[in-house]
Amino acid sequence: xxxxxxxxxxxxxxxxxxxxRDTSSGSPDAACTTGTVQVRSTVxxxxxxxxxxxxxxxxxxxxxxxxxNYHWSASSNQPxxxxxxPVTAQDVGIALRILGETQTPFGVxxxxxxxxAGFSSxxxxxxALYSFSDVVYNSTTQTATLGMGLIWDDVYVALEPYNMTVxxxxxxxxxxxxxxxxxxxxxxxxxxxxxxxxxxAYELVMPNGTVAEITDVTNPDLFFALRxxxxxxxxxxxxxxxxxxKGGFNNxxxxxxxxxxxxxxxxxxxxxxxxxxxxxxxxxxxIANYSATVTDPKASMYNAFNYIxxxxxxxxxxxxxxxxxxxxxxxxxxxxxxxVALVSxxxxxxxxxxxxxxxxxxxRTVFSSVAMVDATVPVMxxxxxxxxxxxxxxxxxxxxxxxYGVDVFLPTLYDHVASPTAYPPSRSQGYSFIELxxxxxxxxxxxxxxxxxxxxxQNIIDSLVADGxxxxxxxxxxxxxxxxxxxxRMYGDNVPRLQSIKNAVDPDNVxxxxxxxxx
Numbered sequence: 001x002x003x004x005x006x007x008x009x010x011x012x013x014x015x016x017x018x019x020x021r022d023t024s025s026g027s028p029d030a031a032c033t034t035g036t037v038q039v040r041s042t043v044x045x046x047x048x049x050x051x052x053x054x055x056x057x058x059x060x061x062x063x064x065x066x067x068x069n070y071h072w073s074a075s076s077n078q079p080x081x082x083x084x085x086p087v088t089a090q091d092v093g094i095a096l097r098i099l100g101e102t103q104t105p106f107g108v109x110x111x112x113x114x115x116x117a118g119f120s121s122x123x124x125x126x127x128a129l130y131s132f133s134d135v136v137y138n139s140t141t142q143t144a145t146l147g148m149g150l151i152w153d154d155v156y157v158a159l160e161p162y163n164m165t166v167x168x169x170x171x172x173x174x175x176x177x178x179x180x181x182x183x184x185x186x187x188x189x190x191x192x193x194x195x196x197x198x199x200x201a202y203e204l205v206m207p208n209g210t211v212a213e214i215t216d217v218t219n220p221d222l223f224f225a226l227r228x229x230x231x232x233x234x235x236x237x238x239x240x241x242x243x244x245x246k247g248g249f250n251n252x253x254x255x256x257x258x259x260x261x262x263x264x265x266x267x268x269x270x271x272x273x274x275x276x277x278x279x280x281x282x283x284x285x286x287i288a289n290y291s292a293t294v295t296d297p298k299a300s301m302y303n304a305f306n307y308i309x310x311x312x313x314x315x316x317x318x319x320x321x322x323x324x325x326x327x328x329x330x331x332x333x334x335x336x337x338x339x340v341a342l343v344s345x346x347x348x349x350x351x352x353x354x355x356x357x358x359x360x361x362x363x364r365t366v367f368s369s370v371a372m373v374d375a376t377v378p379v380m381x382x383x384x385x386x387x388x389x390x391x392x393x394x395x396x397x398x399x400x401x402x403x404y405g406v407d408v409f410l411p412t413l414y415d416h417v418a419s420p421t422a423y424p425p426s427r428s429q430g431y432s433f434i435e436l437x438x439x440x441x442x443x444x445x446x447x448x449x450x451x452x453x454x455x456x457x458q459n460i461i462d463s464l465v466a467d468g469x470x471x472x473x474x475x476x477x478x479x480x481x482x483x484x485x486x487x488x489r490m491y492g493d494n495v496p497r498l499q500s501i502k503n504a505v506d507p508d509n510v511x512x513x514x515x516x517x518x519x
Contacts, residue, residue, distance in 0.1 A: 050098060052088065068080075068128035071120070081123065081125060089257075095127065097208070106122050106514050107126045108129070130149040137164070137262070146176050146257060147257050148175075152174050155176075159262060160265075167189065167195045183423060187268075187321065189300075193416025193417055194417075195260075200261060201259040206253045207252075224422060251498075252506065266322065272315060273317075273318060273340070274341075287380060287408070288379075289332060290332070300320075301408055302406065304435075310391065310395060323345045363439035367435070367436065368453045373464075373471065374432075383404050386456055390402050397442075399439065399440040400441065404437075407435060409432050412430055431474060475489065476490050499519040501519075
């Protein structure tokens with residue numbers, strides 16, 4: 001699920017002021033080469049000496065150190081004492097043992113799309129998984145084993161010769177971690193479920209440094225807990241509002257590879273359609289009608305209402321898993337006068353890579369989301385009102401981007417799984433989602449923005465309940481949970497079980513040295 005602040009920026013001009021970053025933390029150079037914190041330099045040296053010669057430790061001033069520490073969101077950036085790029089799971093285990101013995105803080109990064117501070121960054125040792133970059137397809141089992149250092153573009157391309165694909169993100173540049181450990185809502189979710197629902201095995205480096213294959217057979221408790229217990233996902237080219245990608249729940253160890261089911265893939269139809277504010281009412285009606293009538297699991301639609309530097313623009317992505325959608329599914333959208341309409345029949349990877357912009361990288365950012373049952377016209381009107389109100393209210397708090405997205409799914413989206421997962425705590429009802437994204441530049445307004453996103457989220461819940469939708473207690477999607485979210489709001493009745501698994505797997509609390517919500 002995506003909010004299109006980046007994409008919409010490409011259709012607006014004269015907004016150069018929006019991209020003025022908070023230079024104290026918003027660029028990789030500023031975040032990673034100034035004010036370096038001296039934590040335990042001997043620990044970095046100890047890791048470098050103990051691991052194999054293929055794995056490398058980097059220090060401030062080296063280009064790879066900057067890459068390893070860089071995060072898409074300025075609110076996540078902080079300089080580490082050193083970065084470590086392991087090549088083998090065994091070397092990850094060696095590093096974990098040293099970090100645990102020395103009680104050194106660390107971060108785990110598959111790429112860098114966390115928005116909550118400290119979730120995958122650290123003043124200690126930053127572990128970057130870029131070297132885990134293989135894609136191995138097994139035609140007999142129709143599965144693919146993926147390294148955590150990959151982006152999904154690489155996976156789509158590698159599987160294309162086999163006419164297969166995987167449940168991955170909707171846009172380009174996203175890393176493996178957030179989808180396979182954090183949830184994963186996709187163009188293909190109505191057909192095959194969440195990204196975590198396709199996982200059949202994890203290679204996990206345990207907190208004690210040992211390496212294990214975790215499946216529903218070898219260790220059903222850990223297999224349950226790892227879905228969702230994610231480390232940081234990548235988002236090299238960020239179209240904001242990804243309903244998959246904010247990491248931080250490093251509780252059970254470090255995943256280095258994941259094996260997932262694959263699915264047949266032919267050419268697809270779809271792309272971007274963007275509207276001016278004059279057409280928002282017509283587009284809202286089209287979304288409401290789509291939500292009420294479309295039951296074809298091959299169809300997918302999501303939109304975002306954006307205010308970018310005070311300028312309103314709506315973006316929609318339409319998708320059909322086939323060369324041509326049946327008549328009637330998207331006709332109403334295509335009949336509305338558009339600023340741009342870039343829909344066509346093409347390869348799956350070409351559609352994903354048609355949205356490559358990165359205009360919001362370096363802003364301070366926060367996500368939130370609210371489940372809904374139906375995207376009715378009154379609900380759409382409420383979303384427009386929220387977008388307009390908070391854009392105006394937060395303009396004086398350096399918020400250049402305010403986005404509210406709508407992602408419509410079938411109520412059966414949670415039915416495609418063979419074994420329980422930590423999220424969602426209940427699969428009895430599938431939901432669509434309203435997604436919030438704010439981007440701002442000045443750190444002094446952090447608390448103002450966090451208060452705003454919480455207030456707006458609660459107002460949306462209250463409005464949906466008043467509309468007759470029973471969503472007040474629906475679990476918050478962890479990938480989009482703002483910093484003050486409780487474990488119970490994300491994992492419900494699963495929290496005691498997750499805490500018990502954590503205590504059994506990590507009795508010395510090694511994973512407590514890294515960031516994120518903790519069981």
